[in-house]
Amino acid sequence: MTRGRLVKRIAEEVLGEEKARHVWSRLDIIGDLAVIKMPLHGEVSVDELRRIAERLLEEVPSVRSVWLAAGSVEGEYRVRSLLIHLAGEERTVTLYKEHGCRFKVDIARVFVTPRLNYEHLRVASLVAPGEAVLNMFAGAGLFSIIIACKSRPSVVHSIDVNRYAYELIIENAKLNNVDHVVKAYLGDAARVVEERLAASSDRVLMPLPALALDYIPYALLALRSRRGVLHVYLHVRVERGSDPLAGAIEAVRERVEREGWSLARADARRVRSVGPRLVQVVVDAEVRRS
Numbered sequence: 001m002t003r004g005r006l007v008k009r010i011a012e013e014v015l016g017e018e019k020a021r022h023v024w025s026r027l028d029i030i031g032d033l034a035v036i037k038m039p040l041h042g043e044v045s046v047d048e049l050r051r052i053a054e055r056l057l058e059e060v061p062s063v064r065s066v067w068l069a070a071g072s073v074e075g076e077y078r079v080r081s082l083l084i085h086l087a088g089e090e091r092t093v094t095l096y097k098e099h100g101c102r103f104k105v106d107i108a109r110v111f112v113t114p115r116l117n118y119e120h121l122r123v124a125s126l127v128a129p130g131e132a133v134l135n136m137f138a139g140a141g142l143f144s145i146i147i148a149c150k151s152r153p154s155v156v157h158s159i160d161v162n163r164y165a166y167e168l169i170i171e172n173a174k175l176n177n178v179d180h181v182v183k184a185y186l187g188d189a190a191r192v193v194e195e196r197l198a199a200s201s202d203r204v205l206m207p208l209p210a211l212a213l214d215y216i217p218y219a220l221l222a223l224r225s226r227r228g229v230l231h232v233y234l235h236v237r238v239e240r241g242s243d244p245l246a247g248a249i250e251a252v253r254e255r256v257e258r259e260g261w262s263l264a265r266a267d268a269r270r271v272r273s274v275g276p277r278l279v280q281v282v283v284d285a286e287v288r289r290s
């Protein structure tokens with residue numbers, strides 16, 4: 001049974017079929033925390049969700065704490081808003097495991113989602129031995145550390161503007177014995193690149209759709225030769241008759257060409273759905289200075 005279906009089934013048993021129709025079936029399990037994702041809309045009360053959460057604790061022994069994320073992921077730090085404790089230990093810090101790596105995370109203070117797990121490994125598998133990698137929006141360091149553990153980069157520069165994320169990158173790099181490879185920087189990625197990382201890298205990750213296109217000039221500034229690879233994450237609206245992947249490539253091409261570079265090759269893929277008719281897309285762009 002999928003995780004979403006599990007919440008639905010419990011809701012049906014605890015609240016009855018009629019009420020259960022208003023319970024969203026979105027559930028993330030992050031370490032030993034479970035996060036039910038749905039807005040509070042009046043049809044189902046917090047107390048009713050607490051009864052579902054209590055049952056979830058009984059049925060999934062690895063879960064110790066259940067939270068409701070009633071708002072979306074928002075703000076500069078991209079954290080879950082309107083987190084409400086439902087059942088179990090009142091704790092937002094956990095140890096999350098992905099691809100054999102371990103990460104300390106705090107769901108209230110730093111972005112983390114298990115829904116990028118395929119993407120983390122996919123990008124790591126593209127990194128060649130000896131490459132210098134820059135992650136401009138590193139969060140708790142998931143991409144950076146998985147790359148450091150699975151491939152053999154010379155360095156993974158990892159920037160985040162959130163002090164707590166920056167501290168977690170350092171802690172998580174030590175936890176996975178890759179602190180000699182993963183270097184953390186605190187600050188706005190544009191400023192950090194200008195001041196410390198110009199001409200430093202072969203490959204640049206830009207996993208923040210809100211800023212990715214605008215920060216392409218800084219990603220290009222960070223490349224250490226006339227060629228390099230960018231991974232640009234974008235949110236694209238899915239319109240009838242339009243191709244979101246082709247649109248994303250064109251948006252990247254336009255921004256790269258404005259800086260006097262060109263696209264030698266570009267592929268795009270859907271990463272995940274992020275809302276009604278809204279998808280996250282990644283463009284893997286091999287760029288060349290014209």
Ligand SMILES: C[S@@+](CC[C@H](N)C(=O)[O-])C[C@H]1O[C@@H](n2cnc3c(N)ncnc32)[C@H](O)[C@@H]1O
Nearest residue numbers: 076077111137138139142160161162188189207
């Ligand atoms: C979507 S999250 C990154 C996800 C992460 N790569 C992962 O896979 O878990 C985006 C991150 O960018 C950071 N951020 C936001 N604005 C920034 C900026 N101007 N410079 C650097 N980091 C920034 C946020 O604090 C957040 O941790």
